[in-house]
Amino acid sequence: MIRGLYTSAWSMIANSKKMDVITNNLANVNTAGYKKDTVVFESFPELLTKRINDSKNSSNIGSMELSSDVGEIYTYFTQGQLNQTNNRMDIAISDDNRGEKASPAFFAIGVLDPSDNNNIKEYYTKDGSFVLNSNNQLVTRDGNFVLGQNGPVTLEPGEFAVDDSGNIVQNGVVIDALRITQFSDATQLRKFRDNLIENSGSETSAFTGKVMQGFSEESNVNVIDEMVDMITVMRAYEANQKLLQSQDSLLEKAVNEVGVVR
Incomplete structure (x- = not known):
C-alpha cells in the first residue's frame, strides 16, 4: 500500500512536468522559429516479483513496474510555416x-x-x-x-x-x-x-x-494538439490523485481498525 502511494505521487509529479512543457509550447505559439518540445516518459527498472513459500524455496511470478518518470525532453525540429x-x-x-x-x-x-x-x-x-x-x-x-x-x-x-x-x-x-x-x-x-x-x-x-x-x-506548435495533450495530462493527473486518496483512506483504516479488539 505504501508502494502504491509512491507510485501515484510520482506519476503526478511526472504529469506536472509534462504540463509545464505543454504550457511553454502554448506560450510560444507566436514566437518566430520556435520548436515545440514533448515529454518522453520512461518506466523505472522492472522488479522481479517472487513468491515466498513456507519452505525455504521461492519461485518467480513475474515482473513489476513501480512508476514512470520523465526520461527526456524531445524537441521537434520540423519546419514551421x-x-x-x-x-x-x-x-x-x-x-x-x-x-x-x-x-x-x-x-x-x-x-x-x-x-x-x-x-x-x-x-x-x-x-x-x-x-x-x-x-x-x-x-x-x-x-x-x-x-x-x-x-x-x-x-x-x-x-x-x-x-x-x-x-x-x-x-x-x-x-x-x-x-x-x-x-x-x-x-x-x-x-x-x-x-x-x-x-x-x-x-x-x-x-x-x-x-x-x-x-x-512561424513556430511549429499546433494549438489543437497541445490542447488535446493538456486535457489528457489533466485527466491522468486527476486519476492518480484519486488513487492516492483511496490508498490513503485504506491505509488509515488499516492503521486504526485492523487488529482492534471489540
Whole structure:
C-alpha cells in the first residue's frame, strides 16, 4: 500500500512536468522559429516479483513496474510555416525539414560570453526576424549578433538584398554571406535561451535549402494538439490523485481498525 502511494505521487509529479512543457509550447505559439518540445516518459527498472513459500524455496511470478518518470525532453525540429512579410529584415530558411531523420539548418548567432572576457560564442536560431543596432550591425531582437562568413554582419547605410544562398548584396556587390549551418543529427541539438540552439555533438553538412528574404518562419506548435495533450495530462493527473486518496483512506483504516479488539 505504501508502494502504491509512491507510485501515484510520482506519476503526478511526472504529469506536472509534462504540463509545464505543454504550457511553454502554448506560450510560444507566436514566437518566430520556435520548436515545440514533448515529454518522453520512461518506466523505472522492472522488479522481479517472487513468491515466498513456507519452505525455504521461492519461485518467480513475474515482473513489476513501480512508476514512470520523465526520461527526456524531445524537441521537434520540423519546419514551421513560412509567411511572407515583405520586410527586408525578415529572413527565413526553407530546408524542407521533414521526418524523424531531420537535418535542420540554422542561422549562426554570436552571443557575448561574460565568463570568457566577452568573447563571442556561437549558437543557432531559426528566428530570422532581425534588426539593425546602432552600429548598423544585423542582430536578433535580443541584441545577439547575426554571423556571416567574416564575423558579425555589418551593413552599409541603405538597402540590401539576400539571395537564395544567403549572400548579402549592397550596391550590386556581395559584402558578406550569412553563415547557415545545417546539422546531420538533430537529436544532438539542445535549446539554450532567447530562442537559441546549441550543438552538443552533431556533425554539420552542406546547406541544401534556400534562404528567403521577406519571409518569417512561424513556430511549429499546433494549438489543437497541445490542447488535446493538456486535457489528457489533466485527466491522468486527476486519476492518480484519486488513487492516492483511496490508498490513503485504506491505509488509515488499516492503521486504526485492523487488529482492534471489540
